[in-house]
Amino acid sequence: MHREQIQGALPDDLAEEWHALSEWVLGVAQRYGSRVTVRLVDVASLEGFFKSLFRRFNRYPAFVVNGKKYVGSDFSKVDDLISERLTAHPVGS
């Protein structure tokens, strides 16, 4: 069932994007540790629907870092937003 679900869950191009996103999320956890919390939301869900509605997203993947939005697969831009946020509000300050 597990193998079966992996094969059928996403089209090939989206599966590749998902793997890239997973790698990036793991990298974020390694780079920033507990200073950054990442929450992934499945687009095709009730929560995905309301997040898309209230944040006005109509393309994915979409990111929100402390209220600032970015839509696209260039993860370095999300890294920049995270760094910007951490620089402006260092832990303990």
Added chain:
Amino acid sequence: MNTLVAVIIGALTVYLAYTLYARRIDRQVIQSDPKRATPATLFMDGVDFMPTNRNILFGYHFKSIAAAGPIVGAIVAATLWGWLPSIIWLVLGVSFIGWASDYSAIVLSVRNEGNSLSAVAHRLVSPRTRRVLLLAIFFYLLLVAGAFVGIMAAVLDSQPRTHFGIIALVVMGLLLGQMLYRWRTGLVGATVLTVGITFLAILSGPWTEEIFKAVNANLNALTGNAAIVTYFDPTLAGFKGAEAKIMPSLLFWAIAICVFCYAGSVLPIWRMAQPVVYVGFWITATAMVLGLGGAALATFVKPEVAQFQIPAFKGWNPQLGPAGIMPLWPMLFVTIACGAISGWHALFGAVGTARQIENEADMLPVGGGSMFTEFLLGLLALLAVSVGSKGAPVGAFATGLGGFISVWGVPVQYAVSLAFAAFIVIVLVVTQLIFRVMRVTLTEWLGETIPPFRNQHVASFVSVVLALLLVVTGTWIYLWQLFGGANQLMAALSLLLVTVWLASVGKNWLYAGLPMIFMYITTIASLLVTAYNLYFNVYQPNMAAGRVLPIVGSGLMVLMALLLVVAALFIGIDGWRAFLKYLRRPAAAPKAAPARG
């Protein structure tokens, strides 16, 4: 008695059982620990093992477990024994057994690296138990599929107002998959478009009814309005029994449903299963919220749809057909399956939901919470029939639910169309999932010895044909009760595994063990009663009339009932031995799980 009182009883049941009992077991026996890493976080692969927000997971789990069970079961039981025994079993069943079964199956899998019930049985009990369990699971799924396809085909055949909405649901599901995953459009726009069109198609049911009536008439004209199969049905003519006919139009809709399920089984999940479930969620959620709210408000706004009309108690052993017996024990407890307790929930919870639990503190709200919500669906169905809706179970449900929805000002004919569509949607999305699990189970069970079963088309085709065979040869009420027996038996076996596991880790096993004993004995007794009924009430009258297909169908169902009893006895003996083994040895220290990183 009126619907407001029943809704209050339902709300109190959920509140008291959840806060006073379920939470206590979660805290004191299972000791769920939010800091303990779950399989979803340990083995995250983005597909199966995927940490998921508890609210989302609750929705997915509920949509995957809620089908015809809580609706048809409650209505049939109220018709046979009255509303009082039905509501008592719903309340006691969910409070002391149902939530415990669903929640514990998830706990069992989460604490055993996300393994399925059969894999846990292999490790904790014996390899033979795993093999017997796989066999029992396959036949159980076959009965579920047969019962659900049969019910849906009967509704589509007799209610042409539902056709357009259901066709629209399938088309809109496919369109949504294409929009989201290929064209990559935004979810909000795609939802508004696809769900909106599906709603419009459903509400246009009264206008499109004539077209589909003509389709049915043309199909039946193919055989000159002659039946394809004629069989003796003990449920007809006020439960005295009469001849029933399977017409070409019913066979056509049964085949159409099977084609849909076949496609759902072999196509990638993103292409069909997932988007159809998503669109269906909006339909069923709307109908349920409007229905429950309407049932509560009806006492004040529309009292004529709020007062109970059917007798509270009809007897301990109602007559069904010329030779049938229907004793309240054990048959009530398998006729109402999913609203009180269900094996499907445990099966799906262990293999699916458990692998998405983000945090151990989510196990109770997701597993137990979904079961309590399904209890409310069963209660809603019971209310729908108790206020006097007549006719076949699904018709009674739709008429009653339509009455409750009409409390909000929706014209009754549209409200009833929405209720019929909601029923079909609820059952259809789960049935396609069942065929998918059936295919995988068949491959796992027979794939090594018979290589063609590794091919997904062969395994799917065999599953679909077997289910169709049950539909055209079975007698629906016994197919339903056989499904109920198999379903409750699966729940008992799941509780058995939980009991053995609790004993193996030195925890108090009583909260699972006592319900297991009750369900194990009850379901075995019910399977024997159903086998008896099938033989004397269906097999013999059809044998006397020389009808081949009904003879084959009822004969096969008797064999399946007995096969399930034998499988249950084997698993019970192995489970008992394993339980004693763990009970007699000093308690092992629980395996330390890695901490959350």
